[in-house]
Amino acid sequence: MKSSSRAQSVSLLDKSLLKTFPKVELHRHLEGMFSLKHLFELSRKNNLDTPEAFADFKKEVQFPKDSGPDFLLFLSKFKRYWYRSFDDIDYLVYHSVLNLKEEGLIYLELRFAPEHFAEYNDFDRIEVVKTVINAADRAAKEINLPINYLLTYNRMFQTAEQMIEQHKKIDKLEIPSIVGIDLAGDEVNYAPELYIPFFDYIKGLNKYKIDIHAGEITGPDQVWSAIEKLHADRIGHGISAIKDTKLLEYLKKNDIYLCQCITSNFQTGSWVDSPSHPLNDLYKMGYPVCINSDDPSVQDADLTDDYLKCVEYFDFSAEDFYKLNINAINASFISENEKRILISKFDKEYKVFLEKLK
Ligand SMILES: [Zn+2]
Secondary structure: OHHHHHHHHHHHOOHHHHOOOOEEEEEEEHHHOOOHHHHHHHHHHOOOOOOOOHHHHHHHHOOOOOOOOOHHHHHHOOOOOOOOOHHHHHHHHHHHHHHHHHHOEEEEEEEEOHHHHHOOOOOOHHHHHHHHHHHHHHHHHHOOOOEEEEEEEEOOOOOHHHHHHHHHHHHOOOOOOEEEEEEEOOOOOOOHHHHHHHHHHHHHHOOOEEEEEEOOOOOHHHHHHHHHOOOOOEEEEOHHHHHOHHHHHHHHHOOOEEEEOHHHHHHOOOOOOOOOOHHHHHHHOOOOEEEOOEOHHHHOOOHHHHHHHHHHHHOOOHHHHHHHHHHHHHHOOOOHHHHHHHHHHHHHHHHHHHHHHO
16 A cells, blocks of 8 residues: 555656646635736736836746745735726736636635725725626636635734724625635734724624634744634634644634645745645644645745645645645635535545546
8 A cells, every 4th residue: 555655646746637636725815826927918008117028027026936935025026006997907817817727726715905906096995896806706607616705904004993994895795705804914013912803893793704814924822812812713824833732722623724835934934944844744633724825926836836845745645635625625614515515526526536546
């Protein structure tokens, strides 16, 4: 058995094969997965001060493959000046979501920050939300990929009171595919306590699940705060939880999943290197984790690249990926009935994949 599992691991190192593994993803930012071809075309159309050659343009918007960790360089790749109209937003979002066809996804929870699209032109945030979801839904339908959305609120750009004010308007849209609210941004300088009023308000609405970026570059105390003070149902990254066994046991007991992002954590310097990424130990010790890409086009590494790292560094098999995707389904913000339907779809596609390994 050992040798056949070894042979399987070797064949899983074939990226074109691993791309077809049926995947469920919960932690991916729309602003970090733009189709670079279309972003380039948009920047040309709007006469932006960006490089004229596509190869140079890519260098401007992607983290260099040969670079060591660099948090500020990583952040500098997220620019917000691309759009001059709602049509620009529609164009970029639609084509970026169409590109997902290549990634083997069978269900995605996609997050976006209305502020990202609105801020430069002071666009109406409500119209931004409608435009983004309309464009993404059209593309998702074409590629037959079920998508739900999380709205990202950024610690650096709004106070809790401003978040509440904005969300009251968005909430009136009654968009059922907005299943969750995310808190992102600078964890170090903006303490979770600042956002208690906003997440008390969200919790009180009883409509949305809560996903908090925590313990990415801060310690396990911020994961505790995200859970105890901000009502987190799920944690973005949470890699520092590995230092706190009591926390890990709490996460396991309460089904609070840590959405892990190997490439992102290396590039931002959140974790020292990919081969020692905590995902491996957390998974093997039975704690609740799943695999996610975070910002694939900025990282110049897609979701399958993170799967490849799991094979290369942790010797994960197809069965491991099966379990990690069942974790993702359990961690998703869909209903219990929808989860059952998704598991049976996943089971079918997994069997098809296993046939390819024979
Ligand atoms: Zn993230």
